[in-house]
Amino acid sequence: MDTLSALLTPRSVAVIGASADAARIGGRPIAYMKELGFQGRILPVNPKRDEIQGLPAFASIAAMPEVPDVAIIAVPAAAAGPAVQELAQRGVKAAIMFSAGFAEMGDDGEAAQARLVADAQAHGMRLLGPNCLGLFNARTGFYGTFTSSLERGSPKPGPIGIASQSGAYGMHVFGLARDFGLGLSCVVTTGNEADLNVGHMIGWMAQDPDTEVIAAYAEGIRDADSFLAALELARKNRKPVVLMKVGRSAVGSAAARSHTASIAGDDAVTDAVLAEFGVVRARTTEEMLDIARLATRKIYPAGNTLGVLTISGGAGVLISDAAEAAGLPMPQMPEPAQQKLREALPFCAPQNPVDCTAQALNDLSLVGTFAKALVEEGGYSSILSFFTHAGGAASVAPRLRSELAAVRAAHPDRLFVLSVLADPPLVRQFEEDGFTVFEDPSRAVAAIEAMGRYGDSFARVAPPAPPALPAFTLPATTPSEAEAKRILAEAGIPAAPEAACPTVEAAVAAAEKIGFPVVLKILSPDILHKSEIGGVLLNVSDAAAVRDGFSLLLQRAKSAAPAARIEGVLVAKQLSGGVECILGVHRDPVFGPVAMFGLGGIFVEILKDVSFRRCPFDEAEAEEMIRSIKGAPLLLGARGRPPADIDALKKMLSRLSVFAAQAGPRLAGIDLNPVFAMPQGQGAFAADAVIDIAEGDA
Template sequence: MPQSEADTALSAMLRPRSVAVIGASEDASRIGGRPIAAMLERGFQGAILPVNPKRDRVQGLPAFASVAELPETPDVAIIAVPPALAEPALRDLGARGTRAAILFTAGYAEMGAAGAEAQARLLGIAREHGMRLLGPNSLGLLNAANGFYGTFTSSLERGYPTPGPIGIASQSGAYGMHLFSMARDWGLGLSCSITTGNEADLTVGDFIAWMAEDPQTEVIAAYSEGIRDGTRFLAAVELARRNRKPVVMMKVGRSALGRAAAQSHTASLAGDDAVTDAVLAEHGVVRARTTDELLDIARLATRRIYPVGNTLGVLTVSGGAGVLVSDAAEAVGLPMPPMPEAAQAALRADLPFCAPQNPVDCTAQVLNDLSLVSRFGEAMLGEGGYRSALLFFTHAGGAPSITPRLREQLRALRGRYPDRLLVLSALADPPQLRQFEEDGFTVFADPSRAVVAIHAMGRFGDAFADAPPPVLPEVPALPLPATTPSEAEAKRLLAAAGIATAPERVCADAGAAAEAAQALGFPVVMKILSPDILHKSEIGGVLLNVADAAAAREGFALLMRRAAEAAPQARLEGVLVAKQLSGGVECILGINRDPVFGPVAVFGLGGIFVEVLRDVALRRCPFGEAEAEAMIRSIRGAPLLLGARGRPPADIAALAQMLSRLSVLAHRAGPGLAAIDLNPVFAMPAGEGAFAADAVIEIAEHAS
């Protein structure tokens, strides 16, 4: 695909032919001196143009008094001056036609309203000149392949990275370079490392998109405190998914305290964490909980084996390790099906005291007969058919008397099954570990960490597998009312979208209520009807089990009195009389507009399941009925819908249709829609449908 203007600017930023350093310093330990020193040391081939009005030379290079005096227009400029000087420098660079700028300068949106205004001015200058910005408040970036070090990180004092396939994009500068330093210390090969800071312009998502097209980057590791532009971010991770480039991400701010810290640190919008979890999973991004986990997954991903329908077979010399691995696999949801019975029998015939179920324990006998490794491994991969295998050899794997022969057995296994993900857990010295790695095996000391990484490879494989596009139901675009409607009006809108509700009537007086109740059939539910009273039960505005006409008359008067006492300013439209449903499973369906990702659908069972256990499924809108059914079946309480303990199974198809239609309605409604709450929805027995008994549609405050 042709490069966009943004792609071109990002390429200029990471592969520049010339770089100006505004605020260049002779002192290689200062912020304005570190990039120059690093580029000189690593042999950067482009032109380095120091700008310093007080010096003729900087670190042996000719220096220039101003941007105007530069002998050429730099592809990128590093701005390492205070805020008062950064703005005119950016303007001068724009006038020269510089395409990109890296702003080390801090003191902008992270400092409050005045800083946000100054940051907006910087962005305005850049936009005026068609320039792209990294930062401000950025620690910069580096490209290990070409020796471009546009960063002032002190981590380079401990060494430079080996060029390789892993790219890092981080919103946080210090933590991004913490990731970089750990990756370098682990010996991981890096293509680039980028820190985006305040993201006045360019975001982590923009650099994920760039790395998704970068031939030097095969694996993308990201750290984010808040996703600023959900649309751009999702387009980026979708591009990576289509290009079969795994994205592993630490998205921090899970806790309320963490979200508050993210706001103060980079002025980011953290969004709801449960929504973020669901959306990342939907788009094939694996979310890492810790730094070690992120790097474990990135390291294993460089093998570029992403099993679809992943299953784990375990070959071990320790029964205890087998139990540990089984626990870890169950915790992450990685299937470990048992070996076929015939294969188990054959292994017992080979070694009567082995335990061949899975984990397959070949015992310490392997020390006497290393051919057991290939024979048992062949059975696991050939007859067991496992897509991944974890081979646990503990300290025996590093014993000088064993390692050479073990490598022979493992290389033979690797050669026969090049498409399988084979991982070792062993303790060995660095030279031996390198030998195993060169043979095509990633080695983990901790088998539990290996399991998490193996599970991630399967998630990538499933995400990369071609899937048919969702089939969306036909739902008309419905004009939203200017303000939040009453329940009756909300249900009329939902009915137009094909969402079924319980039979009901709007009644303006007691006589009409009695007549409606008689026509609908007892018992009925009676509810106060007002666009100003959305949560009716809180004021006693709902009456259940109304059993006759007289009770309906009395109920009307009671509801009107309670409403007048609890909400005297509320507009009252009368009382809603509805057929009281029974015999179904109560569910909750809803829509919430996430500030980052837009409308998100929620499904769960009613009562304790949602209020206490928070057993819900989330998915970004819109989606089809197949995706809706997968959501319904994914909750822990799904057996109650599927016929647990002799209950009749619920009408899952009707529920999925309602949920899918709701998602399309929300997507088409646009930002004027704040929320929809259908609670309860009665999922009747199979073939009898699903009906919303109550409905609230909230209009966003700015919509009017």
């Protein structure tokens, strides 16, 4: 038995700090396991008792007659350390630590927690917690938890696993799932995550044959490697993950150094990473459980489309609005199919939503006719049928069930969802027929859209790793713009023609060689945002203007930043006719280098219309990023504009991602702003570049 299986499916368990009082922290796990059918051995450890809750008790860990698979530690923090040492030395595979008073208490607690982990790892024992509410496995009856939520009822065994960093909230989710009638395989809370974390738990569930759907709650990701490996394993095994990730903070003071970082923030990066692995991010607990419930049908339509059958025109409009907001396509029915439906019911609305009107309640065979047309002629992969309270009426429900069930049975590959108001016994009958029932059709739409995202992710072939760049070395400190562009040019990231000029004569000569008009910029490694001090001059049209501009830039730099190192002036060709874009990289504290793409100007400053992707990625992924922004039509030739050179742009973005991945942790960020995407076939060029080098050792 591997360590995590010993933790979640143990054959024997010790309870350190066991209590005879079933309402105390050390007594609840024993009471729950006895009541709910744990078949393994329970070893209570308490030096003051020979018997606890009808079981033989042992005075010490050393006195236990066997080595249990897992131990529950329910003693104060001061006694928890010695308990971990003794359990590890005896060869226990894993321990669940209820004990609090560690990292959550400050530096001293953090140090004590680190000692716990070191003592456990020295003997190969893994720790869940400390400061956690524990876990349970509904199928085996193992209840290594002290939650009081079980007093309101035990879980129904089923296919949904729950992993939560928060103990109280994780058990809140369990309580709601139980009340909604959802079947659960296991619930795990990870607490301080001194050793095992929510990623490890998702990874275990991804391989557990009893878990088909994974619902998770996280406040922060401590270890990106285990988290991402778990998400990829779940995707590979076609196990949908729905995650509530809370805490929408900015990346902090580093944002002041990087335009990219200030736009990104932790939350935007989290969204991008979850999307990369096909994880659906729930906004509410209700939405998380809706998605998990529908996912248990195990129908995940790639290229999802929604067909709607309704007896209410108003509900059809509401559903259509919800689908548009969610990005779930609702193509119209083919015209021949519409004509056939009009022949069956002249005053129907057959486009999609397909409104069979209340007339269908007089002739319920129409329901079957219309539903069959939606599936077979509309070709929709998901069908949402709205019958409101009529679907729950005793005079309607039996025949309605018969008509709908016949269509569903003939098309088991389609996702069928029903919105009715009915008593629980009838709802169960509809569910047994293969329909997932929602009272609120908008909630149904959100869950249906999520199934399509899972399908798209499961169908996606992992892209090949992009080719590496030639080896390079970052400079010791943040370089000037000219040096940054030289470094990037060696990586295949081109800039507009330019020259670094230490003297005014060199600037005049460079401008005449490049060709007027030119752009003049102050050249200094200490002035990263030149426009803020008036350090950029546009439309410099002749030699005299170059001379005047050179002097003006030096004067402005001296006034605004008297201590800055000045290397001269950068003379660059002024580009025109392209679309301004921004490309950037910032180092996320959890996920490492993350690339950003967006259009320049108002699109990035005000609208923040940007996309993100973990580095590195290939050109196909880069093109997907480019096309995903709302402003993409401006690059693709909207309103008579010439299309931009997408091939050049995606090559630049991909190479930037590879450069960032190879650069290592000393690279704090890169900003290419603006990048001019010239008309198709004319390339893409960085007009400004910043490479931000982290200070000190990284």
